[in-house]
Amino acid sequence: MLQQPISPVAPPAPQPFDEWLKGVRAEALTRGIREATVDQAFAGLEPLPVVVERDRTQAELVLTLDRYLQRHLTKKVINTAVAKRQTHAEVLAQVQKKFGVPPGIIIAIWGLESNFGRFSGIRPTIQTLATLAYDPRRAAMFREELFDALKILDSGDVEPAALRGSWAGALGQPQFMPSSFLLYAQDFDGDGKRDIWRSAPDVFASIANFLAAKGWASGGRWGREVSVPTSLLARLPEVAPLQTEGCLAKRQMSVPLPVATWSELGVRTPGGARLPAADLEVASASLVSGVKRHFLVYPNYYALLEYNCVNAYGLSVGLLSDKSTGAKGSTVSTGSGSKKKRQ
Secondary structure, three states, X not given: OOOOOOOOOOOOOOOOHHHHHHHHHHHHHHOOXXXXXXXXXXXXXXXXXXXXXXXXXXXXXXXXXXXXXXXXXXXXXXXXXXXXXXXXXXXXXXXXXXXXXXXXXXXXXXXXXXXXXXXXOOEEHHHHHHHHHHXXXXXXXXXXXXXXXXXXXXXXXXXXXXXXXXXXXXXXXXXXXXXXXXXHOOOOOOOOOOOOOOOHHHHHHHHHHHHHHOOOOOOOOOEEEEEOOHHHHHHHHHHOOEOOOOOHXXXXXXXXXXXXXXXXXXXXXXXXXXXXXXXXXXXXEEEEEOOOOEEEEOHHHHHHHHHOOOHHHHHHHHHHHHHHHOOOOOOOOOOOOOOOOOO
């Protein structure tokens, strides 16, 4: 007897959102989140298709490092950073005293993350995170972030209607994920709430607390732009090969060498001068290279990568910080273009 062809097994139908949400609600209660908080947060909740679409179509970085820096560090951005640093000088000094992070670095991250406080996200965070947690691609990660967002509501730091952020669930002017908010957000203005949406002192202190927790050492610089001899560039795979561990940004950096060694190899400032004596005291540095521009990055740079592990981002923070404070040793080409707002 001929065997009937075996029909392929159909994949299981996805669990309806309402049923899935009941399970999330039950787990939230077991985690100690108040029932009133859960009921208010989940009332009438529906997934947002646009969030899944954004998650599926994230733009990849196609600009060269050199072009990225030119496009993002415009004269307008630099002038705004200088002005904002002056405006908030008093509170930034207080934040630096407590956390050890200099004003320029804080202002640079603030500028790149929220356009100096102009944009902190418009998406309703609970709905956004529920959508991403329901979607199977990264369900486990976003499920945890959803519970952390519920904890934020439970704490009273923000009202449900005001809990808004990016399409990926990042919150407020520092663009913290909920898990980072719970760990690093600060009430620096003393009003009893960690308001990273409207309070500049809370925003600045939260950014600084994050960087300090990730290893930023007070008094150290992030790195500097340098000139590298063509002969050294040809020998780099032998002298200082790329790192083999960590995120992509770290794997695009050379292994660290003492700054004094880089100096002996002919690395100089862009103007051709020897590296400053203070830099030679840094234990080690790695080289990050674009097409035409090169940078020695020091241990504090790794703290910047904890915020966003992309070299274009880390270098933009460092260079904008230098320009906002008038620090020497960095040059920033400017050009047209602006960063698209995240929604």
